[in-house]
Amino acid sequence: MRRLVVGARSVLGRRRIERARAERLRAAQASTGLLLDVGTSSSHLPGWLSLDIDPDEQALRLDASKPWPFPDGCARAVRAEHMIEHLTWEEAELCIGEMARVLEPGGLCRICTPDLEGIARAYLDRDPRVLDVHREHGYDAPTWAHLPNNYLRMWGHSFVFDFDSLRRLLERAGFEQIERSGFNRSRHKLLDGTDSHDPGELEPLVVCVDAVKSTDAA
Numbered sequence: 001m002r003r004l005v006v007g008a009r010s011v012l013g014r015r016r017i018e019r020a021r022a023e024r025l026r027a028a029q030a031s032t033g034l035l036l037d038v039g040t041s042s043s044h045l046p047g048w049l050s051l052d053i054d055p056d057e058q059a060l061r062l063d064a065s066k067p068w069p070f071p072d073g074c075a076r077a078v079r080a081e082h083m084i085e086h087l088t089w090e091e092a093e094l095c096i097g098e099m100a101r102v103l104e105p106g107g108l109c110r111i112c113t114p115d116l117e118g119i120a121r122a123y124l125d126r127d128p129r130v131l132d133v134h135r136e137h138g139y140d141a142p143t144w145a146h147l148p149n150n151y152l153r154m155w156g157h158s159f160v161f162d163f164d165s166l167r168r169l170l171e172r173a174g175f176e177q178i179e180r181s182g183f184n185r186s187r188h189k190l191l192d193g194t195d196s197h198d199p200g201e202l203e204p205l206v207v208c209v210d211a212v213k214s215t216d217a218a
Contacts, residue, residue, distance in 0.1 A: 017057055021055070021060055021061065024060060025060055025069065028049055028060070028070065028074075029069065029070060029071060029074075031074065032073075032074050032104075033074075033075070033076050033104075034049055034070070034074050034075040034076065034102075035047055035048040035049060035075065035076060035077050035078075035190070036048070036049050036051060036070075036075050036077070036078045036079070036102065037049065037050050037051060037078075037079050037080075037081075038051045038052075038062065038064050038078060038079065038080040038083055038095075038099075039051070039052055039053075039064065039080050039081065039082065039083025039084075039086075040052050040055075040059055042056055043081075043196045044058050044059070045194055048079075048194075051064075064080070064083065064084075064087065064091075064095045064098070065087050065088075065091035065094060065095060066094070067094075067098060068098045068101075068102060070102045071102070072101055072102065073102070073103065073104045073105070073107075074102055074104075075102045075103050075104065075107055076103075076104060076107055076108065076190065077103075077107060077108040077109070077110070077190050077191065078099045078102065078103060078107070078108070078109050078110075079109070079110040079111075079191065079194060080095075080099075080110070080111050080112070081110075081111075081112045081194075081195055081196065081197055082112060082113060082114075082197050083113075084096075084111055084113050084161065084166075085113045085114055085157045085158065085159060085160050085161065086155075086156050086157060086158055087158055087159065088158045088159055089159050091158075092159060092161075092169060093169050093172070093173075096109075096111075096169045096170060096172075096173045096175075097172075097173045099173065100173040100174050100175060100213055103213040104213070105213055105214065105215040105216075106212060106213060106215050107212070107213045108188050108190055108191055108210065108211075108212060108213075109170070109175060109210070109211045109212070109213065110181075110186065110188075110191045110194070110208065110209070110210050110211075111166060111208070111209050111211075112183070112195060112197070112206060112207070112208040112209075113160070113161055113166075113206070113207060114151045114157070114160050114161075114205060114206060114207075115160075115161070115162055115163070115204070115205055115206055115207035116160045116161060116162040116165075117162040117163065117207075118162075118204045118205040118206065118207065119147065119148050119151050119152075119160070119205050120148065121204070122147060122204065122205055123144055123145075123147055123148050126144055129201070130147075130201075130202065130205075131144065131147060133200065133201045133202055134147055134150070134202065137200075137202070139154075151205070161207070162207065163180055163207050163209060166178075166207070166209050167209070170209070170211045174213060174214050175211035175212060175213055175214065176211070176212055176213075176214050177210075177211060177212040178209060178210075178211040179209070179210055179211075180207060180208065180209055181208045181209070181210050182203065182208060183195050183198065183199060183203050183206065183208060184198070185208075186208075186210050187210070188210060191210060195208070
């Protein structure tokens with residue numbers, strides 16, 4: 001009997017959470033000037049709407065590889081930190097297209113992700129300190145070959161980008177002023193200081209890109 005009671009409470013708790021999520025989603029769909037944080041995991045920014053494919057109680061559910069449940073031009077900014085590498089190239093193209101669609105003209109986009117170029121350079125340069133820090137971050141890396149393989153194959157990664165490949169998708173989607181920036185740094189005040197995945201000494205192995213939706217975009 002105790003197990004039945006506990007199970008019933010668990011089901012009721014999940015239903016309560018889903019009802020609350022549905023209400024918050026309806027409120028967001030009726031709003032403008034949103035700040036959308038895609039792929040938040042358990043990290044939440046004050047004032048930003050947290051979205052994740054496997055959300056905790058503070059976030060709304062979103063599969064970024066499919067059409068987003070938000071109207072056109074409803075957001076001032078969209079950010080995705082260490083999320084887009086979990087998508088295929090085609091899924092990432094759709095995702096960035098959805099970013100552009102939901103942003104108002106002049107809206108801001110920020111993407112941070114492992115940098116294929118930086119990973120390749122680190123592998124070829126073979127600075128012992130880089131491999132040591134990689135291990136300190138919890139990776140098993142008995143050889144240099146493990147470093148690129150860890151970034152390319154672990155954590156459900158599907159496609160690892162570099163700046164040029166991200167720029168190509170952003171340009172296709174109607175973004176301009178596409179520029180590389182540093183971890184937790186942006187010339188756009190709204191995006192500056194929003195990053196949470198601190199790469200430390202491995203920052204050259206990460207690319208952060210800011211972009212602006214064209215004011216000419218429909």
